[in-house]
Amino acid sequence: MTQAELAEASGLSRGYLSNIERARVNATMIPIGRIAAALDVVPMFIFTGANDDELSRVFDRLRFLPALEATRVLKDWAKGIQRSFARGK
Numbered sequence: 001m002t003q004a005e006l007a008e009a010s011g012l013s014r015g016y017l018s019n020i021e022r023a024r025v026n027a028t029m030i031p032i033g034r035i036a037a038a039l040d041v042v043p044m045f046i047f048t049g050a051n052d053d054e055l056s057r058v059f060d061r062l063r064f065l066p067a068l069e070a071t072r073v074l075k076d077w078a079k080g081i082q083r084s085f086a087r088g089k
Contacts, residue, residue: 009038
């Protein structure tokens with residue numbers, strides 16, 4: 001999908017999408033939700049690359065863990081996402 005197609009599908013301007021892509025603006029959840037809907041993915045996919053099935057498995061597993069263990073898993077997952085962003089992926 002081109003940036004112009006995404007702009008049309010999401011209702012966001014092409015310039016705004018370009019600024020998000022170049023990290024010149026921080027998108028709030030509303031534009032992220034609109035982008036995700038246009039791409040037919042859940043918003044979390046934009047941050048993690050995980051599809052619905054992967055996210056469902058992760059969260060199902062977390063439900064059965066003790067709170068401290070679940071917190072540790074989520075923190076590790078967040079660190080992985082941060083490393084991913086730092087590498088530009």
